[in-house]
Amino acid sequence: xxxxxxTVYAGDYTAFDGYETVTLxxxxxxxxxxESVPALRYPVTQQIIDSxxxxxxxxxxxxxxxxxxxxAVTPKNGDKITDGSSVHYTILSLTKHGREPQWQAxxxxxx
Numbered sequence: 001x002x003x004x005x006x007t008v009y010a011g012d013y014t015a016f017d018g019y020e021t022v023t024l025x026x027x028x029x030x031x032x033x034x035e036s037v038p039a040l041r042y043p044v045t046q047q048i049i050d051s052x053x054x055x056x057x058x059x060x061x062x063x064x065x066x067x068x069x070x071x072a073v074t075p076k077n078g079d080k081i082t083d084g085s086s087v088h089y090t091i092l093s094l095t096k097h098g099r100e101p102q103w104q105a106x107x108x109x110x111x
Contacts, residue, residue, distance in 0.1 A: 018042055022063065025080040026073060034071050040064040041083070044106060052106075054092050060108050061089065067101040075103050080110075 018041045025033040042062045049056045063081055081089045089107035096103055 020084050022065075022084070023082040024065065024070065024073065024075060025082065027076060027078040027080070031073065034073050037065055037069055039081075048106065052093065054106075056092065056106060057108070060092070060106055063089070063105045063107055065103045065105060067096075067103060070103075075105060081105065081107055 020039055020041060021036045022039045023033050023035045024037050040063070042064075044056055044058065044060045044062055048062070049058060065075065075091060075094055077091050077094060079091045081091065083089070088110040090110055091105045091107050093106040094103055
């Protein structure tokens with residue numbers, strides 16, 4: 001049996017607090033939004049605030065998105081994330097992590 005990274009971790013994210021589904025909307029108007037993306041939401045840490053030159057604020061949030069469920073869409077700075085309560089966020093910074101790649105998206109709520 002082959003190790004398939006796209007399925008071996010499927011559903012693991014549901015065991016964490018902060019789990020929700022979001023919509024990723026690319027900044028490119030020709031691209032299609034990806035709905036029902038599993039995500040973990042956390043507040044930004046003081047370490048992220050201190051180490052960033054982007055003006056990250058304590059009110060910003062971090063969304064973790066699994067690459068395997070993004071339907072071949074690569075998130076980019078400036079893309080939008082909409083949570084289940086229809087609150088919109090703009091991606092300020094992205095970092096790719098892990099064996100099953102996950103995107104750490106630092107976001108600011110739109111006003």
